[in-house]
């Protein structure tokens with residue numbers, strides 16, 4: 001990455017990070033150890049519900065993902081990104097296959113100060129070949145030669161966070177007054193993927209962002225961050241940005257756009273972004289828990305009534321996902337696709 005900042009990275013003044021961001025009164029931390037008891041404690045369900053309503057974000061501790069799996073994948077990420085761009089470029093993502101290494105992603109048409117490596121949990125995932133076409137395409141992981149065993153390390157970690165994601169899906173369903181397994185059916189042929197994020201130190205952290213402000217498009221996200229910090233979440237109530245304080249071995253959970261639609265806006269996906277700094281590189285690993293490509297997403301019947309009619313028209317997840325991915329790849333002159341484009345006006 002160039003040392004002088006390229007204008008492609010420069011955020012419009014209103015989106016540049018402010019130097020003082022509140023660390024106090026941030027997103028709630030929830031202890032998941034009551035999950036070991038049956039039935040699931042109603043206090044825990046209520047805590048998850050309150051966090052989803054107020055923030056759309058929370059951290060979890062005692063989540064059951066073995067720490068060794070996380071250590072191993074963090075070490076692999078460090079080794080992989082430590083190589084030359086030429087080496088990393090051997091597993092570069094392209095338009096035909098969105099998996100692998102990538103260092104020129106745009107969020108809302110501004111370039112992010114980061115490099116990433118994307119992979120899927122299973123060996124193959126089916127997505128639409130083109131937007132609004134019946135043809136499908138199989139995508140497969142691209143694994144680098146170095147570090148050795150990276151595919152096994154990444155897959156073992158993925159299976160661990162996937163289990164956690166299913167537990168969270170159940171808690172979220174219960175917190176909406178639904179049966180615990182109500183949302184599971186959407187996730188039987190997942191398009192979930194994981195991303196290794198590396199944010200190098202940035203000479204102009206006041207002008208650029210590691211990831212520009214955005215909402216996650218899928219079901220929910222299970223994120224591991226290191227001890228550097230930089231993730232900022234916008235709170236609905238006051239519109240301010242709050243920095244998420246790193247808690248060792250915890251996970252940061254956020255509900256994505258699909259939960260917003262399924263719940264008919266009882267929960268909303270929150271805007272977030274990543275600030276960078278000039279001194280320390282930062283690593284993070286999100287797991288994006290996404291449904292099967294053919295899922296038709298619409299407010300759940302149980303979440304709507306005559307007084308509370310559906311706020312969204314049904315849409316196809318595969319098309320939405322594919323359109324969003326294309327916009328990360330290319331710089332567009334228009335706003336990229338967002339769920340508000342499916343909103344039914346009041």
Ligand SMILES: O=C(O)CCC(=O)C(=O)O
Pocket residue numbers: 195197211216223225230231272273274283284285286
């Ligand atoms: O690095 C982080 O803390 C968050 C990254 C993120 O929001 C994303 O990749 O969608």
Ligand SMILES: [Fe+2]
Pocket residue numbers: 214215216272
């Ligand atoms: Fe995100």
